[in-house]
Amino acid sequence: MGHREITLGFSPCPNDTFIFYALAQGRIEIPGIELKTLIRDVEELNSLVVQRNLDVSKISFHTLGYILDSYVLIDIGAALGKRCGPLLVAMSGKDPSNIRRVVVPGIHTTATLLLKIFYPYIEELAVMRYNEIMPTVASGREEAGLIIHEGRFTYPSHGLTALADLGELWEKETGLPIPLGGIVAKRSLDIKVVRAIQEAISKSLIYSQGHFQEAWEYIKEHAQEMEEEVTRKHISLYVNEYTTSLGEEGREAVVRLLEVARDRKILPPSPYSPFLEG
Numbered sequence: 709m710g711h712r713e714i715t716l717g718f719s720p721c722p723n724d725t726f727i728f729y730a731l732a733q734g735r736i737e738i739p740g741i742e743l744k745t746l747i748r749d750v751e752e753l754n755s756l757v758v759q760r761n762l763d764v765s766k767i768s769f770h771t772l773g774y775i776l777d778s779y780v781l782i783d784i785g786a787a788l789g790k791r792c793g794p795l796l797v798a799m800s801g802k803d804p805s806n807i808r809r810v811v812v813p814g815i816h817t818t819a820t821l822l823l824k825i826f827y828p829y830i831e832e833l834a835v836m837r838y839n840e841i842m843p844t845v846a847s848g849r850e851e852a853g854l855i856i857h858e859g860r861f862t863y864p865s866h867g868l869t870a871l872a873d874l875g876e877l878w879e880k881e882t883g884l885p886i887p888l889g890g891i892v893a894k895r896s897l898d899i900k901v902v903r904a905i906q907e908a909i910s911k912s913l914i915y916s917q918g919h920f921q922e923a924w925e926y927i928k929e930h931a932q933e934m935e936e937e938v939t940r941k942h943i944s945l946y947v948n949e950y951t952t953s954l955g956e957e958g959r960e961a962v963v964r965l966l967e968v969a970r971d972r973k974i975l976p977p978s979p980y981s982p983f984l985e986g
Contacts, residue, residue, distance in 0.1 A: 711742040714897075714905065717757075717765035719750045720930035721857055722939045723946035724766055727785050729923040730915035731908060738908045741901065747930065749837060750889060751814025758816065763894050764905055768814070769887045770821035772982060773966050773975035779892035781954075781962065781982045782906045784913065786890035788950035788958050793875015793886045794819035795860060796827075797868040798845060798852040804871045811845065811853040813838035818888050819854045821965075822874040824974050839932065842866040856888075858938050860945075884961040885950060893984075902984060913951065959983060 716731070718724040725747075730736040732745045746753075746762070754771040756762050760778050772781060794817075796804065809832035812820045823830060836844060841853040846866040854874075855863055863870065875886040891909065893902045916923045931939050950958045962982055969975040 711740060712901070713742045713744055714738075714763045714901070715744050715746060715761075715765075716905075717746045717748060717753045717762045719753060719766055720747050720932070721750070721946075722927050722931050722934070722942045723787060723951075725927045725930045726916050726923060726943050726947055727909065727913050727951065729926050730912040730919075733926065735915055736908050736911045738904050741904065749814075751817060751835075751838075754814060754816035757892065760894075763897060764891065766889055766891050768816055768818045768821075768889050769962060769965055770818045770969070770975075771816040772890065772892065772962070773969055773978070774816075775892070776978045776980035776982060778895055780895050780902070780984045781890050781892055782902065782909070782984050783954050784891065784906050784909045784952070786950055786954055786958065787888040787946045788885045788954070788961060789875075789888075789945065789948055790879055790885050791873075791875065792860070792888070792945050793873055793878060794822060794854050794856045795863065795870045796823070796852060796872040796874065797842070797855055797859075797863050797870055799848070799867065800869040802852065802869070802871060804852075807852045807871075808832055809834065809851060811836045811841050811850045813841060813854060813856050817856065818886075818965075819856050819874065821969055821974060822878060822886075823854055825968060825972060826872070826874055826877050828972070842868060858934055858942050861938050861941055882961070882964055884957065884964055887958070887961045887965050888946075890954075890962070899984075906984070910952075913947075954983075
């Protein structure tokens with residue numbers, strides 16, 4: 709009996725390479741399934757999933773609102789948390805109320821969704837790869853930028869000031885963690901296949917937790933020029949209790965984000981539950 713090929717997308721960010729190391733390197737296998745892994749920036753993954761081109765993938769929770777007819781969110785591997793949201797940055801002295809154009813890390817990122825929720829008057833968005841945003845704003849070519857990932861730790865070294873922490877605004881309004889990204893699987897996949905994939909991702913996460921030094925070279929290889937201390941901070945911030953399981957609070961946060969975005973007419977309505985049931 710042949711193996712079924714499943715496409716699996718995740719980002720080069722340390723939290724994702726930490727989670728998927730054992731699966732990507734064949735330390736964990738899924739009986740009857742051959743994984744074809746694809747490592748891309750999260751906005752590229754968002755676009756591929758919007759086009760329905762991947763079987764399983766990490767995506768931004770903003771994107772989830774557009775694809776619920778075709779994908780379901782699995783319980784493992786999500787990035788949620790407190791004090792870990794995107795930051796609106798600029799050179800010092802800028803007043804957020806005067807900003808009309810912001811460089812964002814992708815139209816379908818959760819960062820952009822939060823910007824639309826909390827700063828609806830900012831109408832002009834320029835898209836740029838996330839690691840190019842800080843140098844561009846620091847050079848004066850753009851007046852403000854929305855930063856994600858390790859940018860939380862490194863923006864002061866570019867001479868930038870944080871005008872707003874969008875995750876903090878979310879927490880104050882809702883009392884919930886900010887849901888940044890999660891892993892989705894196609895609804896057309898057999899439920900047993902989806903459950904097997906979910907279990908394998910869980911085992912892969914546990915493997916990395918127990919074999920950090922072994923996984924480290926793989927993580928470092930994909931972390932571009934990130935300093936070791938920043939890479940480790942990144943993992944400890946974005947791999948947390950919600951990564952192991954969304955839990956009741958994590959699920960509530962995902963539902964609330966979708967509801968708020970629909971109420972503001974940013975996301976379309978959908979009759980589908982985001983979660984894997986049964």
